[in-house]
Amino acid sequence: MSETRTVKLGDVCEQVEKVNPSNEFTNSFIYIDLSAVDNQKKIITGSKEISVNEAPSRARQLLKSGDVLVSTVRPNLNAVAIVPTELDNAIGSTGFSVLRADTQKIRNDYLFAWVNNPQFVQEMVKLATGASYPAVSDRIVKESLIPLPSLAEQQRIADKFRLERLIEQKRARQRELLSELEKSVFIEIFGNPFTNPKELPLIRLEEFGTLNRGVSKHRPRNAPELLGGKYPLIQTGDIANSDGLIRNYSSTYSEFGLSQSKIWPVGTLCITIAANIAKTGILTFEACFPDSIVGFSASPERVKYIQILFKFLQQEIEAFATQSAQKNINLKFLQGLMVPKPTEEMLIKFNRIMNKIFIK
Incomplete structure (x- = not known):
C-alpha cells in the first residue's frame, strides 16, 4: 500500500473571490461573521440579513455552499462549519479562512473532518500570535499540511467522522437533559x-x-x-x-x-x-x-x-x-x-x- 502524501491546504482549494457587497447586491445580503458559527455544534447558527449601506469592512468573501469556514481568531475554540445550501452566495467575514475544495483533488466533507482534527487545531494554536486576542492568518491556515489519500479513502474517513458527530450530538442531547435534571x-x-x-x-x-x-x-x-x-x-x-x-x-x-x-x-x-x-x-x-x-x-x-x-x-x-x-x-x-x-x-x-x- 502506498504511503499517503501530505499537501498544503491551499494546494487543494480553489481561490475565493473578494467582493464589495454594494457591487453585488441591490439592497441587502446575508452576512456570516465570526459570531455566527457555533463552535460546539460546528454549524452556522447566526447568519443575518443586513443592508448594503451597513456592510462592515470585513464583509468581503463571496461564499458558496460546501465551503469550509475556519475562524482565524482564537483557534483553540475550533469554530468551523460548512456553508449549507441555503446560504449559497452569502458574504463571509475576512476573519474566516474559506476552504473551497478542488473536487478533483479533495472532498469538502473530508476537508471539514480534517479541520476538526486535534492535530490541525493544535498546530493552529501553536502558530497563533497575540496574547489577549490570539489569531492565525489565512496564509498560515492554507500553508498547513493535510494528509491526502485517495478520494475513496477520503469518503470513508468523512463517513466515519459524520457518524462520530452524530453519536456526539446524541450524547450532547443526553448531557443537556442531565443538566436540566x-x-x-x-x-x-x-x-x-x-x-x-x-x-x-x-x-x-x-x-x-x-x-x-x-x-x-x-x-x-x-x-x-x-x-x-x-x-x-x-x-x-x-x-x-x-x-x-x-x-x-x-x-x-x-x-x-x-x-x-x-x-x-x-x-x-x-x-x-x-x-x-x-x-x-x-x-x-x-x-x-x-x-x-x-x-x-x-x-x-x-x-x-x-x-x-x-x-x-x-x-x-x-x-x-x-x-x-x-x-x-x-x-x-x-x-x-x-x-x-x-x-x-x-x-x-x-x-x-x-x-x-x-x-x-
Whole structure:
C-alpha cells in the first residue's frame, strides 16, 4: 500500500473571490461573521440579513455552499462549519479562512473532518500570535499540511467522522437533559438561587472553599519546550467541552513545563475565567492548568453544589465579563461572589442524589 502524501491546504482549494457587497447586491445580503458559527455544534447558527449601506469592512468573501469556514481568531475554540445550501452566495467575514475544495483533488466533507482534527487545531494554536486576542492568518491556515489519500479513502474517513458527530450530538442531547435534571434537583433541595426562597445565608465564595488561580509563568505557544511530557495540561477548551467531569486532555507539560506550573489534585473544580467564561469541570485525574482557570477546592459535596450553582450563574457572570475591555473575569471577582450557604445535611442529600443520576 502506498504511503499517503501530505499537501498544503491551499494546494487543494480553489481561490475565493473578494467582493464589495454594494457591487453585488441591490439592497441587502446575508452576512456570516465570526459570531455566527457555533463552535460546539460546528454549524452556522447566526447568519443575518443586513443592508448594503451597513456592510462592515470585513464583509468581503463571496461564499458558496460546501465551503469550509475556519475562524482565524482564537483557534483553540475550533469554530468551523460548512456553508449549507441555503446560504449559497452569502458574504463571509475576512476573519474566516474559506476552504473551497478542488473536487478533483479533495472532498469538502473530508476537508471539514480534517479541520476538526486535534492535530490541525493544535498546530493552529501553536502558530497563533497575540496574547489577549490570539489569531492565525489565512496564509498560515492554507500553508498547513493535510494528509491526502485517495478520494475513496477520503469518503470513508468523512463517513466515519459524520457518524462520530452524530453519536456526539446524541450524547450532547443526553448531557443537556442531565443538566436540566441536575438543576431541577438543585432547586428542589436548595431553592432557586436567584430568589433564595429558603432564605439561606449568603457568603462569599472564598468562605465556602479555597480558590486559587492556575499557574503558568510562560505561555506554551511562546515556549514549545514546555510541552510534550507526561503531565496533563488542562486548558479552557477542555473544560468547556467536558460534560462536567474532565476525563480527557489535549496537551501535556514536560518537566520544564511542570517546573513553572502546579499540579492540582483529583476533585478540583476548574472554573474558566477567560475565553469561555464561568464554565466548570471536575478533575478526574491530577493535572496542571494556566492562569485562565481558577481551581476551587472543598469537600466533594461542596464542589458539586458550586458546580451546579454555576450552571445557573454562568450567563450572568459571562454578561459581566463582556462589559470589560477583554472577555474575562478575575480571581477577586470570584472570591467576592455571594452564594447561598446550605446546611451540611442539604449538601449530603444533594450529593447522594447526584451520585445516583450522574453518568460516571
